[in-house]
Amino acid sequence: xxQRILVIGAGFAGMWSALAAARLLDQAAxxxxxxxxxxxSPELHVRPRLYEKxxxxxxAPLQAIFDAMGVRYxxxxxxxxxxxxxxxxxVGAAADAAAQTLHYDRLVLAAGSRLNCPPIPGLQxxxxxxxxxxxxxxxxxxxxxxxxRAQSAARNTVVIxxxxxxxxxxxxxxxxxxxxxxxxxxxxxxxxxERADALGPDLGExxxxxxxxxxTELGVSWRLGSGVASVDADGVTLENGERIDAATVIWTAGxxxxxxxxxxxxxxxxxxxxxxxxxxxxxxxDAVFATGDCAHAATDDDGxxxxxxxxxxxxxxxxxxxxxxxxxxxxxLIPYAQPKYVTCLDLGPWGAVYTEGWDRQVVxxxxxxxxxxxxxNTEWIYPPTGERAEILASADPLRIVVA
Numbered sequence: 001x002x003q004r005i006l007v008i009g010a011g012f013a014g015m016w017s018a019l020a021a022a023r024l025l026d027q028a029a030x031x032x033x034x035x036x037x038x039x040x041s042p043e044l045h046v047r048p049r050l051y052e053k054x055x056x057x058x059x060a061p062l063q064a065i066f067d068a069m070g071v072r073y074x075x076x077x078x079x080x081x082x083x084x085x086x087x088x089x090x091v092g093a094a095a096d097a098a099a100q101t102l103h104y105d106r107l108v109l110a111a112g113s114r115l116n117c118p119p120i121p122g123l124q125x126x127x128x129x130x131x132x133x134x135x136x137x138x139x140x141x142x143x144x145x146x147x148x149r150a151q152s153a154a155r156n157t158v159v160i161x162x163x164x165x166x167x168x169x170x171x172x173x174x175x176x177x178x179x180x181x182x183x184x185x186x187x188x189x190x191x192x193x194e195r196a197d198a199l200g201p202d203l204g205e206x207x208x209x210x211x212x213x214x215x216t217e218l219g220v221s222w223r224l225g226s227g228v229a230s231v232d233a234d235g236v237t238l239e240n241g242e243r244i245d246a247a248t249v250i251w252t253a254g255x256x257x258x259x260x261x262x263x264x265x266x267x268x269x270x271x272x273x274x275x276x277x278x279x280x281x282x283x284x285x286d287a288v289f290a291t292g293d294c295a296h297a298a299t300d301d302d303g304x305x306x307x308x309x310x311x312x313x314x315x316x317x318x319x320x321x322x323x324x325x326x327x328x329x330x331x332x333l334i335p336y337a338q339p340k341y342v343t344c345l346d347l348g349p350w351g352a353v354y355t356e357g358w359d360r361q362v363v364x365x366x367x368x369x370x371x372x373x374x375x376x377n378t379e380w381i382y383p384p385t386g387e388r389a390e391i392l393a394s395a396d397p398l399r400i401v402v403a
Contacts, residue, residue: 111258122231273290
């Protein structure tokens with residue numbers, strides 16, 4: 001009877017986990033181990049790009065890669081994980097599909113994350129977001145529809161809740177996206193709302209002057225020190241009582257790990273990620289590895305922890321897939337390490353800002369950084385192409401990709 005490595009999720013971490021496991025099994029000439037990947041569709045959704053226009057294009061097919069690498073793709077969603085019995089319950093992608101139970105010998109939890117939507121009155125009913133392709137497409141359709149509305153200040157106003165990475169990138173694109181619909185000379189008002197007392201509170205002081213300059217020149221403004229208290233069809237009310245009339249409210253304030261992480265016993269962090277050891281094995285749980293946005297993983301020996309980003313997810317995936325396979329067949333596990341950290345923040349038509357180090361020292365800004373961001377967004381983060389040998393080589397866990 002063959003053994004099975006089960007990967008949950010086809011995002012950056014899930015895809016690379018499956019390919020890295022296939023690489024090691026290929027090297028070991030093991031034909032008795034099956035790799036199964038479960039996800040709703042055999043596509044990589046390029047979530048770092050969903051703040052841009054045309055979100056339906058931000059995906060890449062994976063079926064051909066899986067077929068070439070001997071990875072069996074199973075359409076569906078995992079609803080329950082039983083770590084004692086080492087099995088999961090999968091509900092099929094079709095509405096009438098029956099649930100099935102799959103046994104695993106090693107599990108790689110790479111189910112990603114979802115936008116955190118707290119119980120703010122009106123948030124679910126009236127706000128938009130760019131978390132998933134369908135969400136971003138809904139926002140795109142809404143923006144297109146603004147052109148059919150009567151001229152008003154509220155029609156031309158967008159409120160973006162959250163001034164973190166996603167909020168800033170969305171805000172920087174929004175003036176141009178609005179003018180595409182309302183006309184090049186339209187007076188648009190893009191306002192960021194942030195509870196913290198600074199833009200990009202998690203980005204630190206390093207890139208803040210560049211971010212401030214870019215947003216100012218793009219015509220974006222902000223309100224700091226007060227979050228959103230409620231959302232309605234006509235705008236938002238802030239916690240300090242200020243009212244902003246706006247036809248468009250976009251929520252970007254934070255993410256949480258997949259709810260499946262709660263089904264794995266052990267310590268979890270504030271956003272639900274499962275604490276893992278340096279090999280990405282869930283602490284105190286047999287046969288389970290967590291990776292990508294599901295893993296609270298140390299990147300180095302200095303106390304830094306992986307971010308919820310494709311930069312970390314790709315390398316976390318390579319390590320988790322390799323180690324799950326190695327653990328199963330008695331090979332050497334390789335400790336995950338990613339000591340170099342960079343950020344490349346898109347600032348719309350203005351350009352971008354590229355930093356290096358956890359203290360985020362600015363290295364490039366403006367057009368130079370934008371050229372780098374474009375390469376990252378359109379080339380480096382997409383699935384590998386080429387011959388089978390090239391794809392296997394790209395899944396080497398020691399091949400650390402920075403951006």
